[in-house]
Amino acid sequence: MPQRWVEARNLSSLFAQLRPPVDPAATRLTFRTGDDELDALLDEAQAAWRRADAATRTARALADRLLSRPDGLSNRDIAALIGKSHQRVAQLRQQQRRACPEFRRTSVAAR
Numbered sequence: 001m002p003q004r005w006v007e008a009r010n011l012s013s014l015f016a017q018l019r020p021p022v023d024p025a026a027t028r029l030t031f032r033t034g035d036d037e038l039d040a041l042l043d044e045a046q047a048a049w050r051r052a053d054a055a056t057r058t059a060r061a062l063a064d065r066l067l068s069r070p071d072g073l074s075n076r077d078i079a080a081l082i083g084k085s086h087q088r089v090a091q092l093r094q095q096q097r098r099a100c101p102e103f104r105r106t107s108v109a110a111r
Contacts, residue, residue, distance in 0.1 A: 067089075
């Protein structure tokens with residue numbers, strides 16, 4: 001994969017230069033400030049955010065699976081078991097119903 005170097009005085013001008021030729025989904029940007037300690041800290045923070053984003057996606061997928069089960073557990077029961085508020089569980093159920101119309105038909109028919 002070819003590497004391309006771009007220099008800019010600030011990040012907003014850098015992104016302005018990169019926006020047209022770069023596909024964000026297929027590109028990984030690496031920033032170097034000239035300060036090795038700062039660069040290492042930035043790399044570590046970016047890696048931590050990527051891990052957190054992945055963990056969030058995993059948690060959401062597991063919550064969707066849990067909420068789609070016809071076990072008859074209430075929002076309060078699920079909340080107690082997963083350590084979230086019953087309001088958050090209700091919000092997740094509502095989001096799931098909006099995103100997946102067939103879930104709504106199944107859950108309504110199961111009641």
